[in-house]
Amino acid sequence: MARAGLNPQVVVRAAAQLADEVGYEKLTLAALASRLGVALPSLYKHVRGADALAQKLSALAIAELADEMMTAAAGRSGGDALRAVAVAYRSYARRHPGRYPASQRVPDPADPEHLAAGERAVGIAYAMLQGYGIDGDAAVDAARMFRAAVHGFVALEATGGFGLPREVDRSFAQLIAALDVAFRSWPSAVAG
Amino acid sequence: MARAGLNPQVVVRAAAQLADEVGYEKLTLAALASRLGVALPSLYKHVRGADALAQKLSALAIAELADEMMTAAAGRSGGDALRAVAVAYRSYARRHPGRYPASQRVPDPADPEHLAAGERAVGIAYAMLQGYGIDGDAAVDAARMFRAAVHGFVALEATGGFGLPREVDRSFAQLIAALDVAFRSWPSAVAG
């Protein structure tokens, strides 16, 4: 009965890796325990249960995603920043097909780090929009547009909602270009 | 042991209603059987299993959604059509919080009606874009942009990813306006 040396962090990281391998919906405590070489109930010494694990995984993923978005945005503004952040977002979703869906879970209000990571991601969008001269209420709308378009795209791509893979890159580039057009004329769009 | 009078259509319709009530992820054969007043295994006389039920539910939902989009688009073009179709799409997703996620499942290639319904929905988008003078490869990209933005928005809205409900209507109107701007200048966006 040698100790396996687990702790909450190790468990969550293993869950993230396993989710990326088998898919978020197939991430199961049983599979995770098997991967870690322990019996299933042993996991309860480190996480409260399946739901709590999903919550912690969400916090991990959104923090990673925010970090990569921030790195992409660094030193860029306007259309450059838009493109870099959007590409980084999609790249994360593609490299981490299990973590990404996890990140979309609504943050646990009782987890300050989770909330902070979420706000960090939103903050990057606001900063990016600032470069287009968009702020205040308009920035709320524009940030939601950005999130919706990019999340929608990667979600549809992940579920195979699109056709040939080759063309998807071009479509994403067009989406970025279209967002750029929309953001550059955002104030006039308000009148529409 | 009076016959319950079930058939595949009745079962799928009941599943749709139940999904809207309890949520797609909580739609379970056990709950459905209970709702229909039969024992769980009895459902297997009408559907092959949980996965097949999800598939049939997806076909039902995408057909309904396509119908509502088509009705909204009828007699409209350009920005009017865009707005009407987008509003109809979101309206369907909000009125049918269980059916809508089901509709996002990738169609069963062996189900011609399912495929047809999916293509009908995409066709509406193409027709709408025709009103902007967008066709060919550009229409593929623009249709994906439309789908991504609208799906992303309603998905984030459904999971509570946004803040106060009041402001969400305004954000959606802005999203439609932004799409209108993007589509009106789509050819120039290609260069970007």
Next chain:
DNA sequence: TCGCTTAGCTAATGCCATTAGCCTCCTGGC
């Protein structure tokens, strides 16, 4: 060194999906 906390374990429970096999109702052909 001794004791206590803690990280493992096994056992038991309950829910769900699925399959097998039975029984009865209804219908259709004679």
Next chain:
DNA sequence: GCCAGGAGGCTAATGGCATTAGCTAAGCGA
């Protein structure tokens, strides 16, 4: 009008997963 068979119910059994309870041993600290 009957009876044969298909179809639509059922119960029972199996297996996977999550969760809880309670036991045991490892390792740390006094």
